[in-house]
Amino acid sequence: MRNYKExxxxxxxxxxxxxxxxxxxxxxxFLAECGAILTVTDLKxxxxxxxxxxxxxxxxxxxxxxxEHRLEDFRNCDFVLKAAGVPLDSIYxxxxxxxxxxxxxxxxxxxxxxxxxxxxxxxxxxxxxxxxYLIYEICKLAFPKKVYLGGNIKGLATLPLLKKVKDGDxxxxxxxSWQLQGWGEAKICPSISVFxxxxxxxxxxxxxxxxxxxxxxxxxxxxxxxxxxxxxxxKISKQIGxxxxxxxxxxxxxxxxxWKIKVKGDHNLENIxxxxxxxxxxxxxxxxxxxxxxxFSGVEGRxxxxxxxxxxxxxxxxxxxxxxxxxxxxxxLSPDQGGTLVQNSKRIVLIxxxxxxxxxxxxxxxxxxxxxxxxxxxxxxxxEKLGGKVDGILAKSLKEGLLEALKWVKKGDVLLLSPGFASxxxxxxxxxxxxxxxxxxxxxx
Numbered sequence: 150m151r152n153y154k155e156x157x158x159x160x161x162x163x164x165x166x167x168x169x170x171x172x173x174x175x176x177x178x179f180l181a182e183c184g185a186i187l188t189v190t191d192l193k194x195x196x197x198x199x200x201x202x203x204x205x206x207x208x209x210x211x212x213x214x215x216x217e218h219r220l221e222d223f224r225n226c227d228f229v230l231k232a233a234g235v236p237l238d239s240i241y242x243x244x245x246x247x248x249x250x251x252x253x254x255x256x257x258x259x260x261x262x263x264x265x266x267x268x269x270x271x272x273x274x275x276x277x278x279x280x281x282y283l284i285y286e287i288c289k290l291a292f293p294k295k296v297y298l299g300g301n302i303k304g305l306a307t308l309p310l311l312k313k314v315k316d317g318d319x320x321x322x323x324x325x326s327w328q329l330q331g332w333g334e335a336k337i338c339p340s341i342s343v344f345x346x347x348x349x350x351x352x353x354x355x356x357x358x359x360x361x362x363x364x365x366x367x368x369x370x371x372x373x374x375x376x377x378x379x380x381x382x383x384k385i386s387k388q389i390g391x392x393x394x395x396x397x398x399x400x401x402x403x404x405x406x407x408w409k410i411k412v413k414g415d416h417n418l419e420n421i422x423x424x425x426x427x428x429x430x431x432x433x434x435x436x437x438x439x440x441x442x443x444x445f446s447g448v449e450g451r452x453x454x455x456x457x458x459x460x461x462x463x464x465x466x467x468x469x470x471x472x473x474x475x476x477x478x479x480x481x482l483s484p485d486q487g488g489t490l491v492q493n494s495k496r497i498v499l500i501x502x503x504x505x506x507x508x509x510x511x512x513x514x515x516x517x518x519x520x521x522x523x524x525x526x527x528x529x530x531x532x533e534k535l536g537g538k539v540d541g542i543l544a545k546s547l548k549e550g551l552l553e554a555l556k557w558v559k560k561g562d563v564l565l566l567s568p569g570f571a572s573x574x575x576x577x578x579x580x581x582x583x584x585x586x587x588x589x590x591x592x593x594x
Contacts, residue, residue, distance in 0.1 A: 153262050153311040157183035163222045165241060166232025167191040167201055169577060173232060174201045175306035176255055180230075181208040188222050190214040224248050230255070233301070233327035234354070237361070254331025256300055256322055259307045261335055265316035269427055270300070270338070272324045272369045273345025273385070275474055276420045277301075279412070280343060281323040282448050283424040287441040288319055291433040301325045303580055319431065326351065326365035333368035341430055342369040343423045344381040347388065348473040352507040363388065370394060380426050382419060399426050408439055411446045414481030421445075450583040452478055452567075455590045460560030463590050466567035467583030472513035475501060475569035479520040482563050495522045497563045498554045500547075501539075502532035503570030503582075513569055514538045523557040525550045531570035547575070547582070551589050 162185050167173040173189075180187055187210060191198060194216045205211060214222060223229060223244040228251040235242060245252055260268055271281045281300070288296040297314060299307035300322030310320065322339065324332070332338060347363055355361045370379045373394035381389060386398045401418035403425060404410070410421065421442055428438045447453060453465045466478045479497060499521045510531075517524060517539055524541035526532050527550055532543075544550035558564050566586050568579075576582040 154183050156262065157185045159184060159186065160228070161186045161226040162188070162228060162230055163226045163245075164189045164230045164232075165218070165223075165235055165239075167193070167198055168232060169193075169198065169201055170580070171201075171304035172255065172306045174204055175304075176230065176308050177205055177211060178208070179306065179309040179312075181205070181210050185210065187211045188214060188226070190218050190222055192216065192218065220244050223250065226250060228253050230258070231331070233325055235327075237355070252331075252334060254328060254334070256307045256324065256328050257331035257335045257337060259299070259310060259320075260332070260337055260339075262308075262311055263314055263320075266314050267317070267319045267341070267431075268339040269319065269321045269341045269343070269431075270324045270332075270369050271322065271343040271345070271423070272326070272329060272366050273343070273382075274348040274350045274471070275477065276345040276416060276423075277323050277325075277343075278468070279417065279448050279451060280345060280420045280423045281321055283421065283441065283445050284343075284427050285321045286445055287424060287428045287433055287438055288321060288431065290437045290441050291428070291431070292319070295319060296321065298322075301328055324369060326362055327354075329365050329368040333365070333371065336372050338368075338370060338372045338377065340376075341378045341427055342373070342380070342394075343427065344369060344379065344385055344389065345419070345423060346382050347385050348471060349508050350471045350473075350506065353505070357507060378430055380423055382423075397426055399423055404442075405439075409443050411443075413452065414477060416477050416481065417447075450580065452481060453583075455587060456593075458564075458590070458593050461555075461558045461562050461564050463564045464566070465583050465586050465590070466565060467572070467579045467586060469567040469569060470503075470506065470571050470579055471508055472510050472569050475499075475513055475567040476516045478565060478567040479516060482565055483520050495520060496561060497521045497565055498523045498525070498557045500525045500527065500544075500550050500554055500564075500566045501541075501569045502527035502535075503529040503568045503575065504573040505529070505531035505534055506571050510535060510538075510569070522562070523554070525554045527568065527575060529570060529574045547585050548589055551586070555593075 167189050218241050223241045229245045230253050271277045285298045296319045299320050377394035379394045379396045399422040403422040404418050450468045455463045469475045497520050526541040526543045572579045572582040
């Protein structure tokens with residue numbers, strides 16, 4: 150491993166994007182402590198970024214350009230550290246490249262600076278967070294002081310893990326299509342890659358091109374060699390085709406039927422099958438894999454059971470920001486727990502709606518009436534695009550939506566927040582939406 154402090158000390162770095170989720174904050178802290186000379190630029194204003202800026206106030210080697218970006222900050226620096234979600238056609242990234250300035254991203258830069266660490270990378274439209282956490286939980290049992298969590302995890306930055314990792318350690322990363330852009334630029338890959346599935350998502354970012362979305366996701370395996378592994382589902386395997394690495398196709402039936410599992414739905418059996426295969430490659434004993442799977446109760450904001458209130462089970466599925474994700478939740482959480490409907494089994498009251506992502510909603514419009522006795526719609530550009538095709542009651546706030554939903558439930562029903570849309574407009578992000586929902590549900594008397 151190269152001496153990372155020496156590498157970053159004195160480097161002039163432009164950080165494109167700071168944000169409020171904690172990743173930019175932790176990267177800025179780490180680089181400042183390493184002695185880098187930072188220019189942090191974000192389109193958000195000083196007032197909007199105040200919670201993050203307060204935590205960076207003591208660092209004198211950080212200069213801020215807020216409420217705008219300036220081309221000049223991308224001309225005279227050692228490298229640019231780009232946040233996830235920067236537009237594909239960013240004039241600022243193009244300016245850096247025109248001036249032969251390297252463009253780096255948090256996770257791939259970490260991998261370049263820590264070459265003797267084994268990275269397990271997980272991507273896919275759905276299931277990547279659950280799969281990442283389960284792999285991490287299994288590895289914690291097998292080698293507790295040698296495994297770390299990184300990537301697209303709320304509040305985490307991966308680069309600061311350079312302070313902790315040692316040769317031979319394992320870092321399990323969730324990787325979004327945006328974050329994988331950095332791996333493509335660096336021409337590197339995780340040594341074990343998991344690609345769960347591909348569904349329509351982020352088409353507002355990719356300007357309607359599923360092909361461009363897939364191309365970014367594919368960067369998780371494109372630079373593999375023969376000693377690397379690609380683990381994937383049956384459907385996405387056909388789209389991937391031949392690869393340089395060892396390709397392993399898994400399916401939900403790979404999970405032993407005798408194992409007791411807390412998380413619901415066929416999609417979670419698939420997630421478990423990916424984690425099992427990774428653990429086997431890492432030589433984790435089966436008894437430890439089984440124990441971790443048995444104890445795994447899911448991830449915050451993903452079909453997360455909050456409480457039973459007057460005989461009604463309430464779930465937080467705020468990270469369902471696509472129609473496919475909401476359909477999966479409806480099938481998994483219908484009272485017959487498998488999506489096999491019986492006469493008059495509509496027992497879900499659904500809170501959905503939000504900001505448009507340019508996705509096809511026809512499947513969700515068709516499925517909602519099969520599972521839901523009532524729908525509460527949160528205001529937003531996506532909800533407006535439904536054009537009345539989902540028969541629901543419009544709520545101006547999440548609190549109003551929850552109180553309205555409670556009027557329609559009775560003992561044995563399920564009350565589900567599974568929006569099917571992005572959160573922007575009414576909330577800062579999907580995590581803010583979920584946190585607000587959890588607070589409201591906990592406050593019910």
